[in-house]
Structure formats: C-alpha cells, structure tokens
Amino acid sequence: MDKVFIKGLSIQTTIGFYAWEKEIKQTLVIDLSMGWHTAAAAENDELAKTLDYADISERIAEFANQNPVDLIETLAERLATFLMQQYHIPWLKLSIGKPNAVHNAQTVGVEIERGQRV
Numbered sequence: 001m002d003k004v005f006i007k008g009l010s011i012q013t014t015i016g017f018y019a020w021e022k023e024i025k026q027t028l029v030i031d032l033s034m035g036w037h038t039a040a041a042a043e044n045d046e047l048a049k050t051l052d053y054a055d056i057s058e059r060i061a062e063f064a065n066q067n068p069v070d071l072i073e074t075l076a077e078r079l080a081t082f083l084m085q086q087y088h089i090p091w092l093k094l095s096i097g098k099p100n101a102v103h104n105a106q107t108v109g110v111e112i113e114r115g116q117r118v
C-alpha cells in the first residue's frame with residue numbers, strides 16, 4: 001500500500017499524569033504514516049483525492065489541545081480513532097514522543113499501528 005506521511009511534527013499541548021503537568025504545555029513530537037492509494041490523486045493532479053498532510057497536521061495539534069489526557073497512550077489511541085474516522089484512513093502507524101519527559105533520554109514515547117493494510 002502507498003503511504004502519506006508526516007514526520008517530526010512538533011506540537012505544544014497539555015499532557016501528563018502529574019498535577020504540575022496539567023498547568024503547563026509540553027512538546028510532543030509526532031510521526032504518522034497513513035495507508036492511501038496515491039495513484040488516484042496523481043492521475044489528475046488533485047489534492048482532493050489524497051490525504052492533505054498540511055490539513056491533518058493542523059487537526060492533530062487542535063485535537064491534542066481540545067482533548068487533554070494523562071497518558072500519551074490515551075492520546076495515541078484517541079487520535080488514531082479520530083483520524084481514521086475523519087479521513088477514512090484504512091491503516092495507520094502513529095508514534096508520539098515526549099522528548100523532555102526523561103532528562104537523560106533523547107526521547108520516550110509510544111508507537112501504535114491500527115487498521116488493515118489493504
């Protein structure tokens with residue numbers, strides 16, 4: 001399957017288990033790969049027939065800020081469901097990194113894969 005992807009999308013949002021984390025915004029870095037048949041868009045050079053990575057990048061930041069949660073696992077699960085329903089995406093792989101969470105690690109995070117490759 002072809003893919004449309006977004007790598008290293010940096011967003012600022014409220015996220016975290018501890019009380020102090022609910023008072024601040026922190027950086028999350030998102031990688032997203034979405035299964036898509038890109039040939040239909042390429043045939044007539046049509047944006048409307050593909051996944052618009054600019055639009056989706058904006059929606060990800062909005063979603064995270066409108067749905068504050070404790071765990072990045074929860075955000076990953078809810079964001080994956082939202083994107084698949086909203087854009088009719090059959091399969092995606094989503095990773096969310098929290099680069100400032102562990103001071104002696106470059107980054108920490110989760111990666112999930114949902115749906116079927118068609």
Ligand SMILES: Nc1nc2c(c(=O)[nH]1)N=C([C@H](O)[C@@H](O)CO)CN2
Nearest residue numbers: 015016017018021070071072073101
């Ligand atoms: N697997 C996870 N572990 C931890 C998370 C998380 O979301 N997933 N979150 C925290 C705290 O919010 C942490 O980021 C504060 O430094 C701890 N472990």
